[in-house]
Amino acid sequence: MELLEFLQYPFMQRALVxxxxxxxLLATLGVFVTLRRMAFFGEGIAHASLAGIAIGIxxxxxxxxxxxxxxxxxxxxIFTLEQKTxxxxxxVIGIFFTSAMALGVxxxxxxxxxxPELLSFLFGSILSVxxxxxxxxxxxxxxxxxxxxxxxxxxxxxxxxEEQAIVSGIPxxxxxxxxxxxxxxxxxxxxxxxxxxxxxxxLIIPPAISRLHAKSFRxxxxxxxxxxxxxxxLGLALSFFxxxxxxxxxVLVGAFLFLLSxxxxx
Numbered sequence: 001m002e003l004l005e006f007l008q009y010p011f012m013q014r015a016l017v018x019x020x021x022x023x024x025l026l027a028t029l030g031v032f033v034t035l036r037r038m039a040f041f042g043e044g045i046a047h048a049s050l051a052g053i054a055i056g057i058x059x060x061x062x063x064x065x066x067x068x069x070x071x072x073x074x075x076x077x078i079f080t081l082e083q084k085t086x087x088x089x090x091x092v093i094g095i096f097f098t099s100a101m102a103l104g105v106x107x108x109x110x111x112x113x114x115x116p117e118l119l120s121f122l123f124g125s126i127l128s129v130x131x132x133x134x135x136x137x138x139x140x141x142x143x144x145x146x147x148x149x150x151x152x153x154x155x156x157x158x159x160x161x162e163e164q165a166i167v168s169g170i171p172x173x174x175x176x177x178x179x180x181x182x183x184x185x186x187x188x189x190x191x192x193x194x195x196x197x198x199x200x201x202x203l204i205i206p207p208a209i210s211r212l213h214a215k216s217f218r219x220x221x222x223x224x225x226x227x228x229x230x231x232x233x234l235g236l237a238l239s240f241f242x243x244x245x246x247x248x249x250x251v252l253v254g255a256f257l258f259l260l261s262x263x264x265x266x
Contacts, residue, residue: 011129012236012240014129014130014131014133014134015129015193015236015246016233016236017134017138018129018133018134018137018192018193019193019232019233019236019250020229020232020233021137021138021141022137022141022186022189022190022193022202022232023202023206023225023228023229023231023232024141024145024225024228024229025140025141025144025145025186025189026186026187026190026202026203026206026228027202027206027207027210027224027225027227027228027229028145028148028221028224028225029144029148029179029182029183029186029203030202030203030204030206030207030224030228031207031210031220031221031224032155032156032159032179033183033203033204033207034203034204034207034208034211035159035160036159038089038183039200039203039204040090040093040094041078041089041093041180041183042183042187042199042200042203042204043097043200044093044094044096044097045071045074045075045097045183045184045187045188046187046188046190046191046196046197046199046200047097047100047101047196048070048071048074048096048097048099048100048101048104049067049070049071049100049104049121049187049188049191049196050100050101050104050105050108050121050122050196051070051100051101051103051104051107052066052067052068052069052070052071052104052188053066053067053104053121053191054103054104054107054108054111055070055107057111058107058110058111062132062133063121064133064136064188064189064192065136067121067188067191068136068140068184068185068188068189070100071184071185071187071188072181072184072185074096074100074184075180075181075183075184076177076180076181077096078092078093078096078180079176079177079180083173121191121192121195121196122195122196122197123195123196123197123198123245123247123248124191124192124193124194124195124198124199124245124246124247124248125193125195125245125246125247128192129192129193133192136189137189137192140185140186140189141186141189144182144185144186147178147182148182151175151178154170154171154175155175155179156217157170158170158172158175158176183203186203187199187200187203190202190203193232193246193247193250194246194247194250194251195247197247198247198248198250198251199247201250201251201254201255202228202231202232202250202251202254205227205231205251205254205255205257205258206224206225206227206228206231206254207220207224208258209223209224209227209254209257209258209261210223210224210226210227212261212262212265213261213265227254227257230257231250231253231254231257232250234253235249235250235251235252235253235254236249236250238253
């Protein structure tokens with residue numbers, strides 16, 4: 001009965017579908033993020049998206065698409081500066097991360113009254129996933145997954161050895177730029193459920209758990225997606241039954257499973 005109660009509410013149905021889609025997307029991208037040591041990229045884009053969300057609220061547009069466009073622009077700027085300058089990637093991300101978030105804080109000052117939608121993006125909320133958000137998440141997930149499946153061999157080679165990938169004729173710059181864009185879009189989509197502060201955890205924790213158990217790269221990818229779905233579904237259920245913030249509970253479930261994996265893995 002409790003399970004049926006969990007599934008009978010439309011907002012929980014939307015949150016569950018969105019969570020399942022994002023679980024596949026973020027876990028798959030997270031495998032390449034951890035291989036390339038790009039965890040800070042997701043963190044930076046998530047915090048920098050605050051400016052895009054504030055722009056959407058101020059202009060009266062839906063914040064999610066505006067934040068996605070903003071994140072894509074930042075990702076391409078980061079990629080361009082990484083290629084054109086000698087600055088390390090974490091330095092470039094840090095500059096844009098802090099500057100964009102500062103801009104978001106300033107823009108928030110111009111919003112009048114209480115802004116529940118802005119708070120939902122900061123901390124995540126299962127109540128805030130609308131039908132239009134669900135369509136945006138579904139279409140974006142399908143497009144990115146099609147690219148990931150078609151480019152998985154190139155991305156794997158690129159993540160393991162960029163120099164060898166160049167020698168082998170793989171379009172390294174193009175694939176890297178697309179990876180940055182895909183990662184920025186996926187991160188902003190994840191903000192809807194997990195919030196700006198916590199979304200990067202879903203890029204890191206499931207692949208980290210998977211890496212402790214996987215015996216091949218294929219199993220690493222499959223287990224990352226499996227653990228991601230378990231974390232999201234269990235986290236959403238617990239947050240519903242105990243009336244707790246969904247994003248925080250999802251991350252805590254992931255951290256608990258990671259600790260269990262550390263204890264029982266060899």
